[in-house]
Amino acid sequence: MDTVxxxxxxxxxxxxxSAKLVDATLDAVLPQPAxxxxxxxxxxxxxxxxxGKRLRPFLVRHSARLFGVDDSRSLRVGAAIEALHTYSLVHxxxxxxxxxxxxxxxxxxxIAFDEMTAVLAGxxxxxxxxxxxxxxxxxxxxxxxCALIARLADASGHSGMIGGQxxxxxxxxxxxxxxxxxxxxxxxxxxxxxxxxxxPILGQAAADDRxxxxxxxxxxxxxxxxxxxxxxVTSTAEKTGKAVGKDADMGKQTLVTLLGVEGARAEAQKRxxxxxxxxxSYAAQAPELSALPFFLLDRDS
Amino acid sequence: MDTVxxxxxxxxxxxxxSAKLVDATLDAVLPQPAxxxxxxxxxxxxxxxxxGKRLRPFLVRHSARLFGVDDSRSLRVGAAIEALHTYSLVHxxxxxxxxxxxxxxxxxxxIAFDEMTAVLAGxxxxxxxxxxxxxxxxxxxxxxxCALIARLADASGHSGMIGGQxxxxxxxxxxxxxxxxxxxxxxxxxxxxxxxxxxPILGQAAADDRxxxxxxxxxxxxxxxxxxxxxxVTSTAEKTGKAVGKDADMGKQTLVTLLGVEGARAEAQKRxxxxxxxxxSYAAQAPELSALPFFLLDRDS
Numbered sequence: 001m002d003t004v005x006x007x008x009x010x011x012x013x014x015x016x017x018s019a020k021l022v023d024a025t026l027d028a029v030l031p032q033p034a035x036x037x038x039x040x041x042x043x044x045x046x047x048x049x050x051x052g053k054r055l056r057p058f059l060v061r062h063s064a065r066l067f068g069v070d071d072s073r074s075l076r077v078g079a080a081i082e083a084l085h086t087y088s089l090v091h092x093x094x095x096x097x098x099x100x101x102x103x104x105x106x107x108x109x110x111i112a113f114d115e116m117t118a119v120l121a122g123x124x125x126x127x128x129x130x131x132x133x134x135x136x137x138x139x140x141x142x143x144x145x146c147a148l149i150a151r152l153a154d155a156s157g158h159s160g161m162i163g164g165q166x167x168x169x170x171x172x173x174x175x176x177x178x179x180x181x182x183x184x185x186x187x188x189x190x191x192x193x194x195x196x197x198x199x200p201i202l203g204q205a206a207a208d209d210r211x212x213x214x215x216x217x218x219x220x221x222x223x224x225x226x227x228x229x230x231x232x233v234t235s236t237a238e239k240t241g242k243a244v245g246k247d248a249d250m251g252k253q254t255l256v257t258l259l260g261v262e263g264a265r266a267e268a269q270k271r272x273x274x275x276x277x278x279x280x281s282y283a284a285q286a287p288e289l290s291a292l293p294f295f296l297l298d299r300d301s
Numbered sequence: 302m303d304t305v306x307x308x309x310x311x312x313x314x315x316x317x318x319s320a321k322l323v324d325a326t327l328d329a330v331l332p333q334p335a336x337x338x339x340x341x342x343x344x345x346x347x348x349x350x351x352x353g354k355r356l357r358p359f360l361v362r363h364s365a366r367l368f369g370v371d372d373s374r375s376l377r378v379g380a381a382i383e384a385l386h387t388y389s390l391v392h393x394x395x396x397x398x399x400x401x402x403x404x405x406x407x408x409x410x411x412i413a414f415d416e417m418t419a420v421l422a423g424x425x426x427x428x429x430x431x432x433x434x435x436x437x438x439x440x441x442x443x444x445x446x447c448a449l450i451a452r453l454a455d456a457s458g459h460s461g462m463i464g465g466q467x468x469x470x471x472x473x474x475x476x477x478x479x480x481x482x483x484x485x486x487x488x489x490x491x492x493x494x495x496x497x498x499x500x501p502i503l504g505q506a507a508a509d510d511r512x513x514x515x516x517x518x519x520x521x522x523x524x525x526x527x528x529x530x531x532x533x534v535t536s537t538a539e540k541t542g543k544a545v546g547k548d549a550d551m552g553k554q555t556l557v558t559l560l561g562v563e564g565a566r567a568e569a570q571k572r573x574x575x576x577x578x579x580x581x582s583y584a585a586q587a588p589e590l591s592a593l594p595f596f597l598l599d600r601d602s
Binding site: 031035036037039040041044087091094096097114115116117119120122123124126127128130131133134135136141142143145146149150153154156157158159162163164165166167169170182183186 | 332336337338340341345388392395397398415416417418421423424425427428429432434435436437442443444446447450451454455457458459460463464465466467468470483484487
């Protein structure tokens with residue numbers, strides 16, 4: 001298969017440029033703090049506008065371009081997925097869950113504000129994600145908007161992301177490789193799948209056209225998770241902007257604890273190649289998507 | 302205006318019968334606990350299937366009938382609003398908010414399970430509310446489904462219900478009558494408004510047809526809140542199924558603390574009459590809606 005070779009550092013620049021557009025979209029769709037409820041609106045903005053690579057919106061934009069979808073639409077879907085992703089981080093960081101004080105190099109929302117405000121800001125970010133998708137500016141077809149909402153609710157709900165989070169919280173030392181892959185596919189993989197399927201949904205593509213992007217997203221999710229777990233072992237809080245070494249401290253099984261650093265890295269490399277294969281003919285049309293798995297393999301934050 | 306006089310106790314029976322249909326719908330749309338994520342699904346069911354009058358779905362059903370909408374549709378919207386209402390109770394009961402141990406006569410979700418599970422079950426109930434609305438079984442028109450989703454997100458989001466909750470948590474003794482009415486309109490009134498507007502939205506009625514039901518809902522919301530606050534002063538935990546006397550303990554201003562028991566009761570009676578007036582010609586077509594404000598005035602739980 002012909003894949004376009006991108007110059008070194010191209011993807012770094014493309015991701016940074018995309019993140020700026022996503023941030024501008026988020027700034028436009030998030031409420032301006034006003035009135036007596038300003039505190040929860042400030043906390044929504046604090047949690048969301050903390051930087052980050054905006055990888056999920058990047059996937060939405062490039063999967064959407066494959067189907068001729070305008071950026072103005074895919075950026076709104078990107079803003080919705082980022083609002084939803086941020087809510088999950090705010091709630092996961094709470095004392096009753098991971099009890100994290102640091103996120104993206106800043107105090108977590110419940111530290112910067114308080115626990116009550118963090119719970120409510122997370123709730124409001126989850127709510128606004130669906131509000132953004134339901135808006136006609138996201139797509140003129142209400143059928144498309146409902147399809148996005150249904151897919152996102154499924155990806156993020158009780159048997160998707162939330163299911164993965166509770167499995168993670170209840171996980172024990174007996175978890176094996178398949179258990180960890182299932183849990184991570186729910187907890188982080190489902191939002192990657194949504195992000196990649198959003199393109200064909202926005203483009204009203206045939207169901208067949210979604211299969212390749214879905215398979216790509218599944219492997220990308222594993223690559224992302226393994227490299228995240230590797231950073232937890234090998235990196236510093238300064239680089240990642242969050243606490244590291246937590247998995248080992250909590251006796252949590254990951255593909256790194258189960259396969260070792262080298263074994264996990266090899267698995268990630270295998271998945272990265274498989275992800276590109278799954279793209280099929282889209283690989284040449286979307287060099288950013290083909291390059292992304294290898295970008296993740298090399299990331300240091 | 303001609304209003305149909307319902308026999309005494311008619312409404313009691315009608316509400317109970319409606320609640321049974323709503324419960325059956327909720328049972329069908331909520332997930333059956335399965336797999337490793339079963340715990341969060343059990344907590345969703347525990348929180349939702351705790352009885353209750355299902356007043357919001359009752360309003361959806363009767364506002365929908367005015368526009369010839371089939372019960373099978375309005376019951377699904379009723380299930381969605383009840384899932385969303387229940388999420389707000391689960392999160393409001395958390396230690397970092399109202400810290401309540403008792404709800405509908407049973408331990409609150411974070412007591413029966415744990416705090417982490419309660420946060421996630423609330424998140425999952427909020428998510429499934431939008432999933433139910435996005436499903437084609439709720440209405441064949443995706444435009445209608447998107448209108449419901451947009452209205453519910455607005456009603457329950459950062460400047461609606463969540464906004465009301467944060468204002469309530471930050472409220473001080475200097476709150477006056479107008480402040481309390483504004484906060485309660487957001488915190489509880491918005492979901493009543495959604496419930497009454499859902500009928501005309503489902504029936505694809507003209508915007509004008511929504512105005513009367515919206516005004517009705519606003520006054521119903523105040524009647525509900527005043528009678529709730531009166532119960533907090535005059536009733537027992539045994540009857541209400543939740544802790545009473547909390548408003549006074551927490552130094553919280555309500556229309557009862559500000560106007561006194563008699564003053565608040567008079568205000569509720571005034572609002573009940575005004576609610577029925579707002580119904581206009583719908584009052585005769587929907588005797589259940591005309592009777593509801595007076596039913597609320599007499600309630601003891």
